Amino acid sequence: MSESILSIKDLNSYYGKSHVLQDVSININPLERVAILGRNGMGKSTLMKSILGLGGIRRDGNIYFNDENIIKKKTYEIARRGIAYVPQGRQLFSLLSVEEHLAIAYKPVKGGNGWTPKMVFDIFPEIGERKKISGTKLSGGEQQILAIGRALVKNPSLILMDEPSEGISTLVLERILGICHRLTKQGITLFLVEQNLGLALSVAQKVYILVNGRIVHEASAEEFNADKESQHNFLGI
Amino acid sequence: MLSIAPNFGNTFIIIVLIRIMYYGLLTIAFSFLASQLGLFSLMVPVAFGVSGYTIAILETKNILIFPYSALVGIILALIISTFLGVMVNRSKGTYFLMLTLVLGQLAYAIALQWVSLTKGTTGITGVNRPYLLNIANLESNILFYYFILVVFIICIILLYVLINSSFGVKLRGVRESESRMIMLGYNTSLIKWVAFMVSSFVSSIGGIFFVYFIGVMNPDAISLNASVKVMIASIFGGINSIIGAIIGTGIIKIVEIVLSGITQRYLLIIGVMFLIVILLAPNGIMGIAERISKFGTRFFKKNSK
Structure with missing residues (x-):
């Protein structure tokens, strides 16, 4: 039995014939704040959708949520187990x-x-x-x-956030940041996809870098913040 | 207005109002799905037909009498709708329309061709109106009128409560985006199925009054023609409201009854009326009423300044 709340093992995702995520493995411990970084089109949003089984994505591999393999579960069943999703583009009614x-x-x-x-x-x-x-x-x-x-x-135990900084002012962003920090105290784990490096590093404790559908780097936020070379190599900054 | 109408003492008016109410239940059943989920079901008359046929068969074969026959009718309609609902609730839009068209026609074909049970085109005749609780003989049109009025109002109130409840909010959510509701942890197939069952229930109640009132059950009641008339009445009145469904049925039925006495081409006239409404007021009579009331408020505001 692992201690992680969400554990993704060798996940492969396909949109039709295109192989988007390749052997992605990610481990998130309870109460951790984890960010996925990467440039546009690297498969970050696909990863979020793959966890929930959304939007016509074919998936292979295993996804454990609280030690239960959820890869074969229907989206609404996964959501009911305590995963909330803040999608890109908000998706309001x-x-x-x-x-x-x-x-x-x-x-x-x-x-x-x-x-x-x-x-x-x-x-x-x-x-x-x-x-x-x-x-x-x-x-x-x-x-x-x-x-x-x-x-x-x-009141989930895990929140998936896809690009929360997209199209919003810095003022709002700061308050969202505050909320993110507060989540940990409330027993909520946060898994974030973000292009805004500053935001990601101030929220997350651990970062994964996704390049062309593969996890190429894993580091603590502090390490990655100091590691200008990796930032340049993987994110083109 | 409906409750004072019989005081005019005119049997003709009572008969017209009774017809408006049982067809109204059918239109409401259609309108409920159309307005809350955006689903146009051409098989709404199936539950209407199942309850009507069940009562006709049970009573003419002396197996059961009212209220048991009606109860069995509703239950059977709901059982059949359970399966139909499961079959259609994965589809939407045009596919839903086509699927319900096919299933509706299948039910019609069964009613038409299972002659040993349904007596085919002739239909089952000689269904007598029941005694209600051994007191009121519903042979009397006025008593029948009051009975259907009470049931009609109860159905409308129930639907209003449902639409304005938290379930109604979920229905609107599903109508706008199933995937977003799924993301929030809702089993949208189940929500759609429940709505479908509610619609079938209302439709099956319409069938009960239909068969007792006219005493005959034949396949015409569930033909494509019947489905289309329901759809026309609903769109005519305003697809987005229950009141619109009732007004639409009222107008269509009155025009039908009045014109069919004058000319055989009354359907043509209804068709032209429908065309005019669709072209000029896509939201039907209720849409026109809304526009007038908006204009009225604006006019009033302007003048009070």
Whole structure:
């Protein structure tokens, strides 16, 4: 029995005939904050979708979540086991109000110390003031906040975040950063895909580098922050 | 308005209102799926037909009487819908429409060709209206009217409660994006199936009143023609609301009854009316009403300044 919360072993993912992820193995321990870095088109989002079994991706290999192999499970069953997803492009509903977004995602925790829609509205008054309007009528930053809030009220044990920094202001970004740090104290593990190196390194404790569908490098955030050569080699910075 | 109508004492009006209500239940069943899930089911009349035929067969063969026959009718309709629902709930859009068309036609073919059970095109005649709780003889049109009115209103209230509940929010979520709902941990096939069963239940209740009111059950009740009329009534009234479904059925049935006395080409006239509504008001009568009320508020605001 391993100690990790999420353990990906030799994962291969295919979109039709194109072989996107090749022998990807990743280990995430409980309460860790882990980031996947890589340039565009390296397969970062595919990795997130592969974990959840989303969007017509064929997968080989094993994915263990809390020691249970979930690769053959249906997406909704995986999500119910306690994995929340903040997708790229937010994926909100135009037919549902801000309030309803949180209501359908909300899973109360026994003992009552989990996230509630009210807590989300208190921390993010900008969406708290606009409870009744359609989710997609919010501004870009507010939509990102709602997408994160929607993941929080599910009270998951693991949150997958795909490019949370995309298209939002630094002010909002700083608050999202604050939330990310707070997650650890609340017993939530974070797995992040990010192009913004600064954000990734300030959130994550461990980073993996994905190049052309392969994990080519693994390091602690501190090591990678100091390692300018790897940054240049793998990310072209 | 519906509850005071019989005071006019005109049997003709009562008959028209009763017909509007049982066809209305069928249209509501269609409209519920169309408005909440965006699914156009051409097999909505199947549950209507199953409950109607079950009652007709059980009663004319002296096997069971009301209310047991009606109960068996509803249960059988729900059992058949269970399988139909599982068969269609993976599809959407045009595929859903085509699949329900095929399954609806299959049910029609069975009703038409299983002559030993359904008596084919002639249909089963001689279904008598029941005594309700041994007190009210529903042979009386007025008592029948009040009975269907009560059931009709209960059905509408139940649907309204459902649509405005948390389940209604989930339905809208599924309507917009199944994949997003799946991502949140919802079994969308199950949600769609439940909605389909609700629709079938309402439709099967319509079938009960239909067979008792006219006393005959024949395949015409579940023909493609019947499905299309339901769809037209629903779109005519406004596909996005239950009230629209009722108004649409009301108008179509009244026009049908009035015009069929004058000319045999009444369907042509309904067709032209439908075309005009589709072209000028895609959201149907309810859409027009909404526009008028919006205009009214704006007009009122302007004048009060």
